[in-house]
Amino acid sequence: MKLRTKGAALLSAAIVAGALTGAAAQAQDKEYTIAVSIPAATHGWTGGVVYHAQEAEKQIEAAYPNIDVIVSTASSATAQVASLEDLSATNELDALVILPFTSEELTGPVEQVASNGTFITVVDRGLSDPSIQDLYVAGDNIAVGANTAKWLVEKLGGKGEIVVLRGIPTVIDDERIKGFQDVIDQSDIKILDIQYANWNQDEAFTLMQDYLGKYPNIDAVWANDDDMLLGVIEAVDQAGRGDIKYMLGGNGMKQVIEMVKAGDERTPISTPYPPSMIASAMYMTAAQFAGQAPMRGSFKLDAPLITPENADQFYFPDSPF
Amino acid sequence: MSSAEIATLPESEGFRIRWGELAPFIALGVIILLGTMINSNFMSANNILNVITRSAFIAIIGVGATFVIATGGLDLSIGSMLAFVVGIMIMAMNALAPSLGPWAIPIGALVALVVGSLCGLMNGLIVTLGRIEPFIVTLGTMGIFRALITYMTDCGSLSIDRSLRTAYRPVYFGDFLGVPYPVIITLVIALLGAFILYRTKYGRRVTAVGSNSDVARFSGVHVGRVRTMAFVIQGFCVAVAAICYVPRLGAATPTTGQLWELQVITAVVIGGTLLRGGKAHIWGTVAGALILEVIANVMVLSDMVSEYLVAAVQGAIIIIAMLAHRFTSSR
Numbered sequence: 268m269k270l271r272t273k274g275a276a277l278l279s280a281a282i283v284a285g286a287l288t289g290a291a292a293q294a295q296d297k298e299y300t301i302a303v304s305i306p307a308a309t310h311g312w313t314g315g316v317v318y319h320a321q322e323a324e325k326q327i328e329a330a331y332p333n334i335d336v337i338v339s340t341a342s343s344a345t346a347q348v349a350s351l352e353d354l355s356a357t358n359e360l361d362a363l364v365i366l367p368f369t370s371e372e373l374t375g376p377v378e379q380v381a382s383n384g385t386f387i388t389v390v391d392r393g394l395s396d397p398s399i400q401d402l403y404v405a406g407d408n409i410a411v412g413a414n415t416a417k418w419l420v421e422k423l424g425g426k427g428e429i430v431v432l433r434g435i436p437t438v439i440d441d442e443r444i445k446g447f448q449d450v451i452d453q454s455d456i457k458i459l460d461i462q463y464a465n466w467n468q469d470e471a472f473t474l475m476q477d478y479l480g481k482y483p484n485i486d487a488v489w490a491n492d493d494d495m496l497l498g499v500i501e502a503v504d505q506a507g508r509g510d511i512k513y514m515l516g517g518n519g520m521k522q523v524i525e526m527v528k529a530g531d532e533r534t535p536i537s538t539p540y541p542p543s544m545i546a547s548a549m550y551m552t553a554a555q556f557a558g559q560a561p562m563r564g565s566f567k568l569d570a571p572l573i574t575p576e577n578a579d580q581f582y583f584p585d586s587p588f
Numbered sequence: 589m590s591s592a593e594i595a596t597l598p599e600s601e602g603f604r605i606r607w608g609e610l611a612p613f614i615a616l617g618v619i620i621l622l623g624t625m626i627n628s629n630f631m632s633a634n635n636i637l638n639v640i641t642r643s644a645f646i647a648i649i650g651v652g653a654t655f656v657i658a659t660g661g662l663d664l665s666i667g668s669m670l671a672f673v674v675g676i677m678i679m680a681m682n683a684l685a686p687s688l689g690p691w692a693i694p695i696g697a698l699v700a701l702v703v704g705s706l707c708g709l710m711n712g713l714i715v716t717l718g719r720i721e722p723f724i725v726t727l728g729t730m731g732i733f734r735a736l737i738t739y740m741t742d743c744g745s746l747s748i749d750r751s752l753r754t755a756y757r758p759v760y761f762g763d764f765l766g767v768p769y770p771v772i773i774t775l776v777i778a779l780l781g782a783f784i785l786y787r788t789k790y791g792r793r794v795t796a797v798g799s800n801s802d803v804a805r806f807s808g809v810h811v812g813r814v815r816t817m818a819f820v821i822q823g824f825c826v827a828v829a830a831i832c833y834v835p836r837l838g839a840a841t842p843t844t845g846q847l848w849e850l851q852v853i854t855a856v857v858i859g860g861t862l863l864r865g866g867k868a869h870i871w872g873t874v875a876g877a878l879i880l881e882v883i884a885n886v887m888v889l890s891d892m893v894s895e896y897l898v899a900a901v902q903g904a905i906i907i908i909a910m911l912a913h914r915f916t917s918s919r
Binding site (some may be wrong): 291296309310311313314315318433434436460461462463467468469472473474476478479480481494497498501505506521522586587588 | 615627629632634635638642739741742743744745747761836837838839841842843844846884885888889895896898
């Protein structure tokens with residue numbers, strides 16, 4: 268086992284070295300700086316973003332010694348603008364990977380950075396002016412809703428009564444709900460109720476208790492987020508309701524993937540909107556400089572169903588999310 | 589107009605004060621009546637039990653907040669403090685579980701009570717010894733507690749050990765003769781609070797300090813000590829709420845208890861306690877907590893309001909309740 272890992276490490280080192288020797292003379296002399304600007308960890312998903320950004324920083328710096336990655340977190344849009352100014356003032360930035368807090372407020376400051384010839388990678392939330400970015404990496408919120416809805420329509424045989432929990436009123440939430448509703452509307456499934464629970468476990472628990480009191484028959488629940496799903500499951504278990512066949516979330520939270528892996532009957536799937544997309548974006552940006560692989564364009568991560576068969580690929584036991 | 593009023597003053601005053609004190613209960617009754625008319629499921633035993641049990645957290649923390657507010661203070665850190673205490677308690681229980689088994693639960697609860705009281709003591713000492721406005725002090729500690737729980741959970745979630753979960757679950761979901769435990773705990777805390785506030789020397793000093801701290805000081809009351817003690821009581825109540833909270837979802841997350849401080853302060857004020865201090869109603873606070881929870885419940889049960897406007901209707905109902913309160917108590 269030990270030998271094998273060593274062997275693998277040697278092998279990968281050789282591959283990296285091989286890849287680099289081509290442009291060895293210039294590439295190894297030239298140092299590259301990649302700045303990564305992301306929201307601070309305030310809830311599960313952004314916590315995952317911070318975790319994956321830090322992991323990717325270590326891995327990229329180990330693989331390419333001539334690339335320096337700087338990860339900077341910001342707690343608000345204003346703080347992110349300030350940290351962009353600091354980053355570009357104190358460093359010669361070759362690339363900027365940014366997950367903008369808001370589209371409108373960050374467009375100007377990112378354009379400023381881009382005017383210095385910095386390679387711009389935008390993640391998740393797009394800027395108001397897409398021409399600024401060189402690379403765009405994002406998940407597909409409409410697909411998160413739509414793929415879950417397709418699965419549910421098939422499993423319920425196209426009819427039944429369901430309830431839906433919404434997150435915080437934002438574009439992300441709107442897109443998910445829209446993707447979901449568009450598919451459901453084409454079937455005979457009836458959405459009994461849809462209310463906000465702010466992506467919060469406690470509020471999801473409370474709301475689900477009220478749903479259970481209000482509707483004597485519910486075939487399935489879509490919580491739109493795995494954090495909320497945990498609150499929903501607790502409320503349903505306490506009420507001892509046997510009519511609910513499926514309880515689904517979304518995002519690919521660690522605890523829920525564990526349930527999917529274990530073949531839970533009521534939660535057999537989840538849909539990823541993975542915080543690890545920040546790592547995908549960082550690797551692609553690094554490849555632009557170290558791997559001689561052109562990386563300009565848009566890259567949309569799909570939202571395939573997470574099933575017991577493929578759950579391992581989406582499971583990061585060390586990640587907080 | 590004035591002469592007629594003066595003539596009937598003694599009689600009407602006794603009558604009037606009682607109306608004022610009853611206002612939150614009347615408001616609660618009206619909202620319950622409204623709920624019954626809107627949806628027949630509202631009065632079902634299950635729904636009523638759910639709502640009363642859920643309001644326990646705000647009611648328990650509210651009892652503590654009644655003390656702080658009655659002394660003329662304010663504590664904005666309670667929501668974050670709850671999350672922090674929950675985090676510490678889960679960590680303590682998980683650490684003790686392998687060696688103590690189910691006994692880790694009472695010991696963990698004890699740890700929570702100590703930590704909660706110490707958090708309150710810290711707030712109180714900074715306010716009184718540092719002579720800083722409680723608003724600013726607790727705004728600061730609110731940030732500190734919130735950051736600590738985010739750090740402790742690694743921004744994910746901190747779950748209680750599986751072996752303890754089953755043993756601990758009944759504290760929220762169980763009942764004694766049909767009365768859920770959180771409701772019993774709320775009643776005990778409210779009774780204790782009412783006893784301290786209305787029947788002890790300390791209780792009288794609380795309202796004395798709140799209505800006029802200078803007068804209280806001249807009459808020999810140690811104002812700083814009374815205020816600090818109120819914050820300690822608040823911290824203790826937060827810990828009791830934490831003990832009821834953990835068995836429900838079994839986890840702490842960075843969003844645990846978020847914005848609960850506003851709900852608690854609203855419950856206290858709806859209940860008839862003056863925000864500027866000097867007047868306190870423990871049972872009013874409990875009614876206030878119930879009002880908030882019932883309004884939210886009725887909103888979900890009714891189909892009349894768009895999901896986008898729920899918060900607006902809740903806000904309007906609270907303001908109307910307060911206006912009704914004002915007109916019944918000050919005329």
